[in-house]
Amino acid sequence: MAQSIDTDLPEDGEFAPTGCGRFPRESLELAAIARADCSVEVDERISTHLVICKPCLEAVGQLAQEHTLLTELAQAARPDRATHAGRSEGAGLAAEEIPGYRLSREIHRGGQGAVYLAEQLATRRTCAVKMLLGGRFATPVQRMRFEREVEVVAGLRHPGIVTLYESGLSRDGEPWFAMEFVEGERLDEFVRRVGAGQRAIAELMRRVADTVAYAHRRGVIHRDLKPGNILVDQDGAPRILDFGLARSSTDADATDPRSSSTLAGEFVGTFAYAAPEQLAGDPTLVDSRCDLYALGVLFFELLAGQRPFEGAKSIAELVAQKASGATRRPSAPAAACGRAVDGDLDVIVLRLLAPDPARRYATAAALAEDLARYLDGRPILAREDSLAYVVTKTVRRHWFASGAAAVFLLTVVGASVALAVALANAEREKERVRRAYSTFGAALASANPEEGQGSSSMNVRDFLALVEKEVRSELADEPEVLAEMLKTLGVIQLAFDDPERSRGPILSAHEFFSRAYEAGRIGPSPMAEAELALARQLFLDRDFSGSEDAYRRAIGLRQLAFGPTAVETVDLERQLATVLRRQGRIAEAGALLEEALVHADRFPSTKEAVRVKAGILNGQAVLAAETGEHQDAIESFRIILSELHEVVPGNDFRRGRTLSSLAQSEAALGMLDSAERHAEEAVAILTERKGAGAQWTREATEILAKIRAAKAAAAPR
Numbered sequence: 001m002a003q004s005i006d007t008d009l010p011e012d013g014e015f016a017p018t019g020c021g022r023f024p025r026e027s028l029e030l031a032a033i034a035r036a037d038c039s040v041e042v043d044e045r046i047s048t049h050l051v052i053c054k055p056c057l058e059a060v061g062q063l064a065q066e067h068t069l070l071t072e073l074a075q076a077a078r079p080d081r082a083t084h085a086g087r088s089e090g091a092g093l094a095a096e097e098i099p100g101y102r103l104s105r106e107i108h109r110g111g112q113g114a115v116y117l118a119e120q121l122a123t124r125r126t127c128a129v130k131m132l133l134g135g136r137f138a139t140p141v142q143r144m145r146f147e148r149e150v151e152v153v154a155g156l157r158h159p160g161i162v163t164l165y166e167s168g169l170s171r172d173g174e175p176w177f178a179m180e181f182v183e184g185e186r187l188d189e190f191v192r193r194v195g196a197g198q199r200a201i202a203e204l205m206r207r208v209a210d211t212v213a214y215a216h217r218r219g220v221i222h223r224d225l226k227p228g229n230i231l232v233d234q235d236g237a238p239r240i241l242d243f244g245l246a247r248s249s250t251d252a253d254a255t256d257p258r259s260s261s262t263l264a265g266e267f268v269g270t271f272a273y274a275a276p277e278q279l280a281g282d283p284t285l286v287d288s289r290c291d292l293y294a295l296g297v298l299f300f301e302l303l304a305g306q307r308p309f310e311g312a313k314s315i316a317e318l319v320a321q322k323a324s325g326a327t328r329r330p331s332a333p334a335a336a337c338g339r340a341v342d343g344d345l346d347v348i349v350l351r352l353l354a355p356d357p358a359r360r361y362a363t364a365a366a367l368a369e370d371l372a373r374y375l376d377g378r379p380i381l382a383r384e385d386s387l388a389y390v391v392t393k394t395v396r397r398h399w400f401a402s403g404a405a406a407v408f409l410l411t412v413v414g415a416s417v418a419l420a421v422a423l424a425n426a427e428r429e430k431e432r433v434r435r436a437y438s439t440f441g442a443a444l445a446s447a448n449p450e451e452g453q454g455s456s457s458m459n460v461r462d463f464l465a466l467v468e469k470e471v472r473s474e475l476a477d478e479p480e481v482l483a484e485m486l487k488t489l490g491v492i493q494l495a496f497d498d499p500e501r502s503r504g505p506i507l508s509a510h511e512f513f514s515r516a517y518e519a520g521r522i523g524p525s526p527m528a529e530a531e532l533a534l535a536r537q538l539f540l541d542r543d544f545s546g547s548e549d550a551y552r553r554a555i556g557l558r559q560l561a562f563g564p565t566a567v568e569t570v571d572l573e574r575q576l577a578t579v580l581r582r583q584g585r586i587a588e589a590g591a592l593l594e595e596a597l598v599h600a601d602r603f604p605s606t607k608e609a610v611r612v613k614a615g616i617l618n619g620q621a622v623l624a625a626e627t628g629e630h631q632d633a634i635e636s637f638r639i640i641l642s643e644l645h646e647v648v649p650g651n652d653f654r655r656g657r658t659l660s661s662l663a664q665s666e667a668a669l670g671m672l673d674s675a676e677r678h679a680e681e682a683v684a685i686l687t688e689r690k691g692a693g694a695q696w697t698r699e700a701t702e703i704l705a706k707i708r709a710a711k712a713a714a715a716p717r
Helices: 023-038 044-052 054-063 067-077 140-154 187-194 196-216 289-305 315-324 331-336 343-352 365-376 381-397 402-424 427-446 460-474 479-495 499-518 524-540 544-560 567-582 586-600 607-626 630-644 653-668 673-688 695-716
Strands: 102-110 113-120 125-132 164-169 175-180 183-184 230-233 236-242
Touching: 023 044, 102 125, 102 460, 125 140, 140 164, 164 381, 183 187, 187 196, 187 230, 187 289, 187 499, 196 236, 196 289, 196 365, 236 524, 289 331, 289 343, 289 365, 315 499, 331 343, 343 365, 343 381, 365 381, 365 524, 427 567, 460 499, 479 499, 499 524, 524 544, 524 567, 544 567, 567 586, 567 607, 586 607, 607 630, 607 653, 630 653, 653 673
Parallel strands: none
Antiparallel strands: 102 113, 113 125, 125 175, 164 175, 183 230, 230 236
16 A cells, blocks of 8 residues: 655645555655666566556656656655755765764665765774665655664674674664675676686575575575675675565564565565565565575576576566476576586575475575585485485385494495485486495395394494495495495494594595596595595594694695685694694694684584584683693583583583593592582493493593592592
């Protein structure tokens, strides 16, 4: 319905009608101004509506003839001439209009406001100032949306979201807010300029999805994700801005303009990136999954160089295509332009563009996880309809008595499927995938005590040795599949602190991966995994110099794959610090951990990031304990336990290790009762998870014994 505005203009009846009533009259007036002045931008939803609504189109035509009104409104709509009432024509933006800021040129204009480059006088820092379009002619809904943007952005603190500094009213009483100025370029322009390949695009989209997931966890739906609202800064990091159309996912009444700033029957967003449910104009249908659809359009566009529905001849045809899900795979138009798009990325994009929200990813975090899996070479979850079924059927067909062995077999199968899926993308490789599954089936069958070598007393280590023997025998002529499986088997044996059994598989896998990497058959990410496995093997072998070299190679490879400040890269720096500490290079280890912590403070809010940061803090606390600063170490260990509580189960081995270190520092300060309690819990966790013979378990048991001996010696006789 039409909205009234608080101005001294003549009454509505003195001017042209308001069309069908879907948009307020002043929105149609701005569309009329744009006919004579091409510098005035009109919201895309209004332009789209005018294509299909004859009453509104006629209303705009009549308004275009009202010269007196248009002159006054044009001044309100064009801040570069006279955006505020009472200012003379051509006066521009005076420095004193916003106290504490000096405004210069306009750098961006959207549907709600104009953004200016500015200087904060008190700090001399460059920033951006956003002001509401239309000035005193802005409608109540426009003002409410502007104020809502201030409220939303002020509550978001994430490296991928532009930071808000402060807000207020100008000397003319118009709202504004100052925010971080991002020196960068639009996401699509950045991708074109650097010639980004599919992996680089997938990494950018992973970071964007992680940022969107952060906003969604705080109840904020952006509703207008598009290339122009995502800038890539000078560090190559994508930054999301313009939350002018954002709404809360927790609004009690999505049709109440006081809560959601959306009117029933009103479309908000950008038409090309809008989900089908957004086009219906019913705010109750819109939830966080509309942002996922927009990411799907954006992802398609970056990969293929065009939008998914560019073949539509009309607005009606475009709407029909979106609603029907008649979407091409991005690999089709990309191939025509000489670009390569992996089959897994096709699957991810098509899932995002599903017309039914229930068929999209459930959350932006799930999308970020799938992109991380793709970049790691692991199977993507978007293929779960077929992939999970195959794996589950394979395991159930050869189920056996040992529950623990079953769990670890699933780990082996899950890791090996990554390579199998990659191979399956080519029709000629299907036989190799069949061979891989057949080998696992044979290994499972060999655990059957009635037909194979298994017995009721077989432990997990023995079972893994049986699997290794089987895969070496059956896959000798399939080195790619064999190497992936051997690496996985070796890493599992490492988790049991069993270097004798892990050494053979890991060295064999590393040799193959090294040859494949030198020949250009694999990328830096899988090679980094092979180097990491070797580094851990050498560490358990107490070859700390060799372990250091392997860690440094792995770090260099992950920097190529993910960047120097990614969670995956920084995690290896934390592990390298442990190797340096074991060599007595305390100062080097401390400096490396300090640098890693700086990067960790900018990590996204994911469970893996929290675990990695806790590991860095743990490394610093251990260094403090080794240099006699036990009180500082105790405080750090307690913080780590609190953070781990949010992301790992109570019996996680990392909690056991931290509790053991905490007990040791408490004992050093004579806090024997607390130390004993924590040491007992550590021994119980590590015995359950790692086994009684594992290194960490043995060390925790020795600490507990020393604490009990100290208590006995201190007891009164």
